[in-house]
Amino acid sequence: EIVLTQSPGTLSLSPGERATLSCRASESVDSTYLAWYQQKPGQAPRLLIYRASSRATGIPDRFSGSGSGTDFTLTISRLEPEDFAVYYCQQYGTSFMYTFGQGTKLEIK
Amino acid sequence: EVQLVESGGGLVQPGGSLRLSCAASGFTLSSHWMHWVRQAPGKGLVWVSRINFDGSSTLYADSVKGRFTISRDNAKNTLYLQMNSLRAEDTAVYYCARGSDLYGKDLWGQGTTVTVSS
Numbered sequence: 001e002i003v004l005t006q007s008p009g010t011l012s013l014s015p016g017e018r019a020t021l022s023c024r025a026s027e028s029v030d031s032t033y034l035a036w037y038q039q040k041p042g043q044a045p046r047l048l049i050y051r052a053s054s055r056a057t058g059i060p061d062r063f064s065g066s067g068s069g070t071d072f073t074l075t076i077s078r079l080e081p082e083d084f085a086v087y088y089c090q091q092y093g094t095s096f097m098y099t100f101g102q103g104t105k106l107e108i109k
Numbered sequence: 110e111v112q113l114v115e116s117g118g119g120l121v122q123p124g125g126s127l128r129l130s131c132a133a134s135g136f137t138l139s140s141h142w143m144h145w146v147r148q149a150p151g152k153g154l155v156w157v158s159r160i161n162f163d164g165s166s167t168l169y170a171d172s173v174k175g176r177f178t179i180s181r182d183n184a185k186n187t188l189y190l191q192m193n194s195l196r197a198e199d200t201a202v203y204y205c206a207r208g209s210d211l212y213g214k215d216l217w218g219q220g221t222t223v224t225v226s227s
Contacts, residue, residue, distance in 0.1 A: 032210075033211070035213035035214070039154070044218060045146075045204070045206075045214075046217070047213045047214055050211070050215075051211065056213065056215060088153065090214075096168055097156075097168070098168075100153060100154045100155065102153050103154075
């Protein structure tokens with residue numbers, strides 16, 4: 001089973017700053033099957049990025065995804081107040097299993 | 110409005126059973142693969158199960174294999190999760206989600222809470 005490790009666990013930044021969130025896989029992941037989700041307290045997750053770098057419908061262009069192999073990154077270019085949330089990466093692998101990372105909490109500094 | 114609405118959660122004793130439902134509206138359920146994802150209190154997201162368009166192919170996380178069964182009734186636009194032999198560690202909010210492997214899970218329900226406790 002592929003394990004996704006997200007870092008940092010918590011990221012403290014101010015609105016207007018740039019956020020860089022990391023997702024590292026225990027073995028190589030097909031980037032076609034790598035997605036990122038945002039979850040706010042008390043809400044369901046929301047799809048941000050699919051295929052590692054494609055923005056989902058309605059997602060602002062300040063969100064971008066990149067990476068390949070075992071290292072993937074979600075970047076938020078200029079943080080807005082509504083961006084403070086928990087972010088999860090997720091993959092679908094050759095073992096026919098879906099796994100999520102443990103999440104990165106983005107909090108206001 | 111395009112939405113998913115879960116129901117069927119509640120309090121159940123260890124070893125008991127529960128069936129969750131997920132009603133789809135505003136789109137044709139039969140055109141989409143569907144998933145169940147759960148989240149224990151204060152914890153992260155965990156994928157539970159997936160079903161293809163017509164129910165002929167299903168996948169399960171190891172933690173629920175043999176105890177949970179995913180199914181769908183496309184005529185009723187409804188997804189189900191039959192949960193048997195429930196354990197305390199199954200306590201979570203259960204979300205249904207629409208999505209493919211290529212395009213991610215693009216629509217989620219609001220979740221239904223399952224509590225397994227004596």
